[in-house]
Amino acid sequence: MFGNYRPALGSLFYFLGALMLGLYFVFAAVQGDYGLFKRIEVTAEHQALATELATLDAQVAEMENLTRRLSDTFLDLDLLDQQARDVLGLIRSDEIVIR
Numbered sequence: 001m002f003g004n005y006r007p008a009l010g011s012l013f014y015f016l017g018a019l020m021l022g023l024y025f026v027f028a029a030v031q032g033d034y035g036l037f038k039r040i041e042v043t044a045e046h047q048a049l050a051t052e053l054a055t056l057d058a059q060v061a062e063m064e065n066l067t068r069r070l071s072d073t074f075l076d077l078d079l080l081d082q083q084a085r086d087v088l089g090l091i092r093s094d095e096i097v098i099r
Helices: 002-031 037-067 077-088
Strands: none
Touching: 002 037
């Protein structure tokens, strides 16, 4: 009578071991270094950095445009006038300054 419980106990340990191993792999697939949560985090970081890169590219293009407009080969008189007013505080003789 006690001989019948031995195979059932061995299959129970086998089943529990397989279950634990399966749970470990599921946990690693979801929260591991290469899991789903990490992939979502990396994707969100990629999108944020791509947005920041686009903003910085626009700023660089604006600065390059301003630099070209003030270069020796191309002179934009309106930009030069604006820079003289902003940096040096100059005004024209026909203007009135109200403080």
